[in-house]
Amino acid sequence: MIDTHSIFNIKNDNEFEDLALQIFKFQFENNKVYRSFCDLLYKHPSDVKTIEDIPFLPIQFFKTKAVLSALSPVKTIFTSSGTTGDTTSKHHVTDLGIYQRSFTKGFEHFYGxxxxxxxxxxxxxxxxxxxxxxxxxxxxxxxxxxxxxxxxxxxxxxxxxxxxxxxxxxxxxxxxxxxxxxxxxxxxxxxxxxxxxxxxxxxxxxxxxxxxxxxxxxxxxxxxxxxxxxxxxxGMTELLSQAYSQGDGVFNCPPWMKVLTRDTEDALTIQSPNRTGGINVIDLANINSCSFIATQDLGTVNPNGSFEVIGRFDNSDIRGCNLMVL
Structure with missing residues (x-):
């Protein structure tokens, strides 16, 4: 079992990657929805050596599935806002203490x-x-x-x-x-x-x-x-961490959160910095749900890891991924 305290004590990129790979293996083994998604991609922990190899679960799964990696009782269900008739996302949370630590330490990391x-x-x-x-x-x-x-x-x-x-x-x-x-x-x-x-x-x-x-x-x-x-x-319903911009729309993540972009035509390809693509979020605080989320936002990641949000996919359509039939 992964010690959740280690999530909020990450000191550098190497520690982040090591813990992300451990959490991927844990969620692959314990999250039925995520495991099914990885199986459809023929992605097994033995195939995943870096965070760029990790499959990112399309965020739409939270609208139809209970995305859970823990057997503990669900303490609350966070829901997204939506217009009348929309299907809203549901984030089943088993440990509100992790959320509390995440938003508290995340805010204090940037603001005191x-x-x-x-x-x-x-x-x-x-x-x-x-x-x-x-x-x-x-x-x-x-x-x-x-x-x-x-x-x-x-x-x-x-x-x-x-x-x-x-x-x-x-x-x-x-x-x-x-x-x-x-x-x-x-x-x-x-x-x-x-x-x-x-x-x-x-x-x-x-x-x-x-x-x-x-x-x-x-x-x-x-x-x-x-x-x-x-x-x-x-931030978003499906995550337990937030990034902050202190001006000019440039966001920075706390040490346990990271943003990557994927190719808009090939959802499984992670891009290098300075290229516009779909925003993928690694949120290690989301250990009891899924820490690897492909969002519907478009953005750019800068070489220093900060990022900018440019907009959203048209009709919230993530092209290049036809695996929504789980």
Whole structure:
């Protein structure tokens, strides 16, 4: 059995690769859905020598299968948002403690101790439904904060803007994390000149507004919040880790997470850096589910391991992979 503490103590690329290969072997042997997928590809642990050899499970499997590598009871099921009639993803989580460690240590890796921040969550589309992993994360961060002003805001943006201006003027460190459409609603009603606040968007208009390219969204937010950079969080229902951008849309992963890109015409071919392709994520914290996920996002990985998200596959179609019949 793999010691989960080792996941969050990775020091270098060699340790990451060694642990990733161990987790691949563990999930091959214990995850029926992933094993069936690997068998269809004729990929066995004896064939896998590097992380580039590891098969990445298409993310759509989470819509139809319980993707589990553990026999422990399921503690919660995180579900994705979706428009009416869509089939949503379901992530069966057997150990919420691993998720807690992942998002806590991941945030602190880039931003420092959570308790030092006033955490303000502006996530109406997520709060209006059950099963959001993002709400679970932000709620835990609010509880970890040592500031009584931390909390969620649904539609009460008048109260939020008063709180934000007051706290910022007092010099407190503030994190306002919000879905894109709600942040736009806020700044189209009120204007700010913030000095001590991090604005972090989680992406997505959730059908409430026309989608904007990142540059346009960030420029609008920067102007109205009166700040120089907009931060971003890259996470998803099917993962237990997040990457963060501290400006310019360039994301960095914590030490137990890594992003690769695959060829858009051949889903089994991993590309070298600086080429646009489908985003594959290795999330070692996802040990009890599947750590190797082929997402529906398009992006580019830089030579230093940072990455940029460019868009999504048309019609969420991952070309080059016809193995969805499991």
């Amino acid at each position: 101790t959570i308790e030092e921040y006033v955490i303000l969550g502006l996530l109406p589309s997520y709060l209006e439904r059950n099963g959001s992993s993002l709400v679970y994360m932000v709620d835990a961060m609010i509880k970890a904060s040592k500031h009584k002003e931390s909390g969620f805001y649904l539609t009460n943006i008048t109260e939020l803007q008063k709180q934000l201006k007051t706290l910022d003027a007092e010099g407190k460190r503030i994190l306002l994390i919000g879905v894109s459409f709600a942040l736009l609603d806020l700044v189209e009603t009120y204007q700010f000149s913030l000095k001590n606040t991090i604005i972090m968007e989680t992406g997505g208009m959730k059908g409430r507004r026309k989608e904007l390219i990142r540059e346009e969204l960030h420029n609008r937010l920067k102007t109205r919040f009166g700040i120089e950079t907009i931060h971003s969080e890259y």
